[in-house]
Amino acid sequence: MADIPQPLHARLRDTLKAAILDGRLAPGAKLPSESELQAAHGVSRITVRQALGTLQAEGLIVKLHGKGAFVSHPKAAQSLKRLQGLQEAMAGDAHAVSNRRLAWREIRAPAEVARKLGLPAGSAVYHLQTLRYLNREPLSVNHSWLLAALGARLARVDFAQRDLIDVFEHEGGLAIGRADLEIGAGTARTADAKLLRIAAGAPVLEVERIVHDAAGTPVQVEHAVYRADAFRYRLSLQR
Secondary structure (H helix, E strand, C coil): CCCCCCCHHHHHHHHHHHHHHCCCCCCCCECCCHHHHHHHHCCCHHHHHHHHHHHHHCCCEEEECCCEEEECCCCEEEECCCCCCHHHHHCCCCCCEEEEEEEEEEEECCHHHHHHHCCCCCCEEEEEEEEEEECCEEEEEEEEEEEHHHHHHCCCCCCCCCCHHHHHHCCCCCCEEEEEEEEEEEECCHHHHHHHCCCCCCEEEEEEEEEEECCCCEEEEEEEEEECCCEEEECCCCC
8 A cells, every 4th residue: 555645844854854863964953944945845934834843842953043943962861860960970971061150159048048048038158150061062050059158168169070069078078968859841031041042931941959968957059940952851760
């Protein structure tokens, strides 16, 4: 029996997908414009947009406002089986992780941060903001608030190639016990979108982490915004 013919948008999708999967379109490569795809494949703009929309939903491309569509980089994945920093988690997967410090100063704790650290309102804390890179591409914007005593001990630490967990244990002299994580979907705010090189309103992964020392005292509150097209968490569950 003859194959059932595919809709035009599905045929274009499969053509582009094959080029991505076999490496003819490498990660980070810019796809032809909608007009160029129309002309090359003899289809309508609606057909092109349907094909690109499907590829974006599958995570194979990312569309940047005003710039076009690009082949996505393979997503990095971090296991949630144990508490570890991203640098440690990526060590065996040939991914290069680095951080750029955007802010590092002593401030008065925002009310919600003070509550989560178990501090009186307005207590002094240290605030660290970093832009994290994975394979030289922006991955996440991270805000951390540390207990004042811990922040003071780390005042001169270079965070560029270090996980905070590692810094806490070595330069900070802490025994880390556990971390509580809350993970959810969100949309990129303008300031974060600019740093992450994505469109404002693009999907992001938002992660809040509260790190406790071995005695159960919270020592850090962190809020991270990840590019949804570049990162995922991996969890194995047993019954």
